[in-house]
Amino acid sequence: MFGGKLKFKKGLKKPKVKHHKKKKPKDPLEEQRKVMERFQREVLGVKEEEQLCGKKRKREEEQPEYETQSVKEGEGEILVSxxxxxxxKTAFKEVLEAGDTLIVKNPEVKEGEDEEERVKISMVLSDKSMGIEKPLSFVPKEKVTFKYQKKPVLKEEEKTFEDFLAEKKKERKREIKEDEKKKYTVVEVREKTGMWGYKTKKIKVKGQLSREEILDIRAQAAGDKTGI
Incomplete structure (x- = not known):
């Protein structure tokens, strides 16, 4: 018996064996996404980079976006030490929190300069007392009015088509779970064990039962003396 590699005569080549790749099953969500993209593009006239479905829009530098709050007049007057x-006559606790900005007018600034000074609030102790991160550049000699600006609020991200489908899927799961609960009623009965002992037993009955039907089931259980 001879071993070794099989050799072909000159000019003959070993035939290549074709390996057929198995086709992956189509993802229904992916198909829905493509249909939605086409609808937005061809019917609604939405540009490809503006489409909400499919890949999430690439946000610049993937950083969260914040919304600046407006400046408001404060209630009452303050003294800063x-x-x-x-x-x-203030209500700090109701409207302010750490991270907000206190704005006070500086009466000592020259004309043309910014007369308002801004400083971050570090803590709010009560309606009439709070702390700031650093002292003002001036010391108000008497009570003054003030303004405030709430800290920026995180903007809500626009939901994509995938987010919409995921929410619908969760809702459907909850509905199915609730439907399953309605199909059965669990009745607790007590059964006598020995001379003085009792044990609680749960009976799962198909369908929704009325109070009378539950009482009938309990009456059939030996030694059952529980009420509902």
Whole structure:
């Protein structure tokens, strides 16, 4: 018996064996996404880069976006001592929190300069007392009015078509779970064990039962003395 590699005569080549790749099953969600993209593009006239379905829009530098809040007039008056703010007829607790900005007018600035000074609030102790991160560049000699600006709020991301489908899928699961619960009623009965003992037994009955039907089931259980 001879071993070794099989050799072909000159000019003959070993035939190549074709391996057929198995086709992957189509993803229904992917198909729905493509249909939605085509609808947006051809019917609604939405540009490809503006489409909400499919890949999530690439946000610049993938950083969360914040929405700046408007400046509002504060209620009451304040006195500022170093990093402590004392309020008079104020309600700090109701409207302010750490991270917000306190805005106070500086009466000592020259004309043409920014007369408002801004400083971050570090803590709110009560309606009449709070702390700021650093002292103001001036010390108000008397009670002054103030403004405030709430800290920026995180913008909500626009939901994609995939997010919409995922929510619908969760809702459907919850509905199925609720339907399954309605198909059965669990009845607890007590059964006597020995001379003095009892044990609780759960009976799963198909369908929704009325109070009378539950009582009938309990009455059939030996030694059952429980009420509902």
């Amino acid at each position: 170093h990093t402590t703010v004392h309020g008079f």
